[in-house]
Amino acid sequence: MTSSSPRIWFITGISRGLGRALAEEVRAQGDHVVGTTRDGTSDLGAGVHAVPLDLSRSESPATAVRAAHAVHGRLDVVVNNAGYGLLGPIEETRDAEATHLFEVNFFGALRVLQAALPLLRAQGAGHVVNISSIAALAPMAGSGVYAASKAALSALSESLALELVGSGVRVTSVEPGAFRTDFLSPHSLRRTEARLAHYEATSGEAVRALEKLIGQQGGDPRAAARALIQAVRAPEPPLHLVLGADAVGRTRAKLERLGADVSRWEEVSRATGFPRAD
Numbered sequence: 001m002t003s004s005s006p007r008i009w010f011i012t013g014i015s016r017g018l019g020r021a022l023a024e025e026v027r028a029q030g031d032h033v034v035g036t037t038r039d040g041t042s043d044l045g046a047g048v049h050a051v052p053l054d055l056s057r058s059e060s061p062a063t064a065v066r067a068a069h070a071v072h073g074r075l076d077v078v079v080n081n082a083g084y085g086l087l088g089p090i091e092e093t094r095d096a097e098a099t100h101l102f103e104v105n106f107f108g109a110l111r112v113l114q115a116a117l118p119l120l121r122a123q124g125a126g127h128v129v130n131i132s133s134i135a136a137l138a139p140m141a142g143s144g145v146y147a148a149s150k151a152a153l154s155a156l157s158e159s160l161a162l163e164l165v166g167s168g169v170r171v172t173s174v175e176p177g178a179f180r181t182d183f184l185s186p187h188s189l190r191r192t193e194a195r196l197a198h199y200e201a202t203s204g205e206a207v208r209a210l211e212k213l214i215g216q217q218g219g220d221p222r223a224a225a226r227a228l229i230q231a232v233r234a235p236e237p238p239l240h241l242v243l244g245a246d247a248v249g250r251t252r253a254k255l256e257r258l259g260a261d262v263s264r265w266e267e268v269s270r271a272t273g274f275p276r277a278d
């Protein structure tokens, strides 16, 4: 590939939301898309090829990556976008609910990476983009298990970036705030089945605030797509791309709280080593 030839983007979940907006914007900017939908079809038109993927089926990611690679004989940008949210207090989350969420949001993405990385390393170039969430950096009440699934993905991205030093393959973890997609709608979002009155004031309140946000989210998916493409094209792409004014605010507040805890407890923290021999 020369620097002027179109890049091939592999994007999971192009049926709707951020994935669809990204596929449209990538096409508008002249690159090609091989995207995934559950049934392997897409109405996005010329320059967008679809392959089937269901992240809850463990063999599906490897098959999808192989099929996607075969379309143009290479993949330049691999975007782990598909995922969903789960609302409800941690205590009332059933094992099956948490397991399915991690299967899709974390293990599915991991399997995509494990299938794609040999191809990117063989090319000596490529970019992995994992769509995480601001919940990974600054979790709120009411979505703890979702936050944990995305925190796992953000941590994986950081470690992967270190492992890939010298390979020509870059890694970016994207942490969006609230963007106006189906994400919060009943079509996408799941709710824990159990209900405990004890958590009404904390988790319940947070969930009600999210419900009020449906259709009012400040983030524009097309603008997110343009920002992501800009980051991928940058000479020095970011390891973390926090998207949305809300996400920037929550990240800064989190960094302050973390810094304050480290400072306040620094003496105690440092005093936990073995006594020095000298």
Ligand SMILES: NC(=O)c1ccc[n+]([C@@H]2O[C@H](COP(=O)([O-])OP(=O)(O)OC[C@H]3O[C@@H](n4cnc5c(N)ncnc54)[C@H](OP(=O)(O)O)[C@@H]3O)[C@@H](O)[C@H]2O)c1
Binding pocket: 012, 013, 014, 015, 016, 017, 018, 019, 037, 038, 053, 054, 055, 056, 081, 082, 083, 084, 085, 104, 131, 132, 133, 134, 175, 176, 177, 178, 179, 180, 181, 182, 183, 184, 188, 217
């Ligand atoms: N929108 C936000 O406010 C926001 C904020 C932070 C992070 N995110 C993250 O951004 C990503 C995209 O979300 P979105 O806002 O675009 O939500 P969305 O509108 O609900 O779209 C979700 C996409 O993921 C696909 N998907 C879900 N489960 C899947 C599975 N088991 N196998 C294959 N594909 C699956 C969906 O396909 P179907 O159409 O077939 O269901 C759809 O294409 C997610 O990872 C989400 O966690 C979103």
